[in-house]
Amino acid sequence: MAVTWPDEVDDVLGGDLTCAAAYVTPAGGAVVSAVSPIGLRDRAAGTVGFTTSLGFGRKLERMKREPKVALAYHAREHGIGSRENSRFVLVQGTAAFDPTPDQEALDRLGAQATPYLGAPRRGVFWDRWLRAYYADRVVVTVTVDRIVVWPDLDAAGTPEILGAAAPSVEPATQQPPAKGTGPRVDVARTAAQATKLPHRLLGYRQADGYPAVVPVQVTGSSADGVRLTVPAGLPQGGRRAGLLAHEYRSQLIGLESRQNTGWLEVSGTEAVYAPHTASGFKAPPNKTILLLGNGFLARRGLAKARKSGLVEALR
Template identity: 55%
Template sequence: MSVTWPDEVQSVFAGDLVTVSAYLTPAGGAVVVPVSPIGLVDREAGSLALTTSLAFPAKVRRLLQEPRIAMAYHTRDQGFATSSRFVLAQGTAVVPAEPSPERLAVVTEQAEKFFGDLPTGRFWTWAMREYIEYRLIIDIPVSRIVSWPDLAAAGTPEVFGAVPSGPPEPQDPPAKGTGPRVDTAKVARQAGKMPHQVIAYRGGDGYPVIAPVRVTGHSDRGLHLDVTPGLLPPGGRRAGFAAHAFRPQAAGVSNRVGTGWLEVTEGAAVWAPHTAGGFSSPPNKTLHLLGNALLSKYLIRKLRRDGTLDALDRLRAEALS
């Protein structure tokens, strides 16, 4: 049976400009990244959706292998929603062979609603070809929604759908140790400048869980996080982290993302970064779009030459068979 949700949650799904999505790693951790879902929600079917480019195939490949996914609607900046609620949606991703023309028309309409009109003309048709044509729509039939009264995920949550499982057991530490493996001070400095910060981990029933946090400092153990009490499970585990900022119509995007080890003890949460990356785009909408288009063109051609796109097509065909 599909999950149903109230009007206030629907307004969040339909109105947030930027959210974060999380998927699981083979080692039992999670990767969390900012995305723009452009209000793709089918309330009657009980599903959400997001788009992703084949120019960045790692997410698609992993979701074909392990489809459990989560979306956190954690900021009202620059979008249309006005509710104060932090909303976590969990479900199972469905990756189609290719979107139908009807679905692509909906995506175009929604994209223009959130990002404004796309530039036109012969040059832009050429520049945007790979950015538009090599794009998938990932459907997410929702299994569970957890909605807290405010964006810090404080207060008593409402649950729609499957009853949440208990907190996950602590995980065994990685063979290379749990301490930081990248420049912690640099990660803390960069992340601390961005207003939106989240952590993600594998929940007790295997679905990713995403929680809002705030970097308050760092030490040789990692980034020190402020979080609503009781929101993170005690003990140590693999976890992904993301910090990001954006301007109107998702121009001027900046993010810092990584994977690492989360240690939660009474009154303290510390995340030790093992990998870290990120980027910043110019605040000019046209330059931002051109950069994305040309990068997609370059990467798609590279992935076509080295056989990655063919391998991904085979994985998608197997998943749908």
């Protein structure tokens, strides 16, 4: 039977402007990125969704190979739901997507996005410039297997579980990477970038194979890695994990995102995160510049996806 949810959770799923999506890597780690859910959900069918781009083909390839994903709804600002709703909602489920949606599906997506992102720019120039941007859109639909609801955005206390029961055992400590567990990118820079952004989330693989995402706080850095405070109940010991720090403004006009993959060592509610890779971007708070950039990146990403055979591979 489909997993359903109460009104107070639906307010979060339908209201948040962004959420954090996590997928599992072949090595058993997790990658976490900020995505736009634009209210995509169907309580009767037990599904939620988000949009992404063919230009992020690696994400789609990983989800096709291992469709267990998680969405963490963790922020209320600039959305259309209740600001007083302080729940941290983690949705875990199975992802599916159509890499080549038809025009009717794209039109429906545009109408769905308007309350969150504003009306699209129209005109001879913008219609041509943004054609690739809209054609590049992919909707990922997640069939919900479990929803974990904490009463507060810091994910403290005992959560409510809807759907499948949570794993009864912790995931085993993972084998260290062949190249070692120590930092491979600048720790101080990683900590500084994460500290200045308001939202920081950590993703890892649970014992049942689903990724989990929780909020964390940065408390400092050392030669070993970024110092974190994590919610109680995180699996102890060492494992691969992903770190996301981000912020965004109204209608996503102005945003910054910083992503890392690396090695996590947890002891109680304290942890050390050794970053192994780093990526990110920053978009200016100017809609015209943002749309010009989106159009350029979409054209490049769509051309690359077609040339590389990604679209056919995803089918």
